[in-house]
Amino acid sequence: MSSRPFRVLFVCLGNICRSPAAEVVCCAHLDREGEQRVQVDSCGTAAYHIGQRPDARMLAALQRAGFVYGGHRARQFRREDFARFDLIIPQDEENRADLLALASTAEQKARIVPMSRWFAAGETRREVPDPYYGDASDFDDVVSLLDAAMPGLLRDINARLQRGEA
Ligand code: 4NP
Secondary structure (H helix, E strand, O other), rough: OOOOOOEEEEEEOOOOOHHHHHHHHHHHHHHHHHHOOOEEEEEEOOOOOOOOOOOOOHHHHHHHOOOOOOOOOOOOOOOOOOOOOOEEEOOOHHHHHHHHOOOOHHHHHHHHHHHHOOOOOOOOOOOOOOOOOOOHHHHHHHHHHHHHHHHHHHHHHHHHOOOOOO
C-alpha cells in the first residue's frame, strides 16, 4: 500500500460556501472513521474572495448541523493543483467545466469527478446548488446534501487506496 496520503480537493466558485463546507464535512467523516490516510483542501475557480473566511451563513449552518470549522482562507484553483491532488471535486457543472478547461491532459481530466457522483440514493439533483443568494435553509440544504454524500466518497477513496492510486 502507498505510504503517501490520498489528497482530495473540493472546488466551488468562491471557496466561501460549498467547498469549505465539503472540506469540513469530509474531515468530520474521516475523523469518525479513524481514516488518517486522506488529506483534504478546498479552493474556488474565481478570485473574488481570496483570503476570506467562509461565509458566516455557511459557518452558522455547519454549526447547526454539529460540524466544527477548523479554519480556512479562500484561495483560487491553480494548474499546479492537478499534480498535487488525486481527486478534484467540483460542486456544480460550471465549476466542472471551468476545471476541464484548465486541464491539459487526459490524466488531469480524469482526476475531476463531480460531487454528485456520490450523492445518496434517491437524490435527484446533479449538483450542489449555489446557496450564495439564498437563505439559511439553502445553506442547511447544502450541508445535508454533502453529509449524505460523504459515506459514498469515503468508500470510493478507500477503494482507490486499495488499488494503490495515491
Ligand atoms: P461558493 O458560493 O462558490 O459556494 O463559495 C459563492 C460565493 C461567492 C459568489 C458566488 C457563489 N459570488 O458571486 O461572489
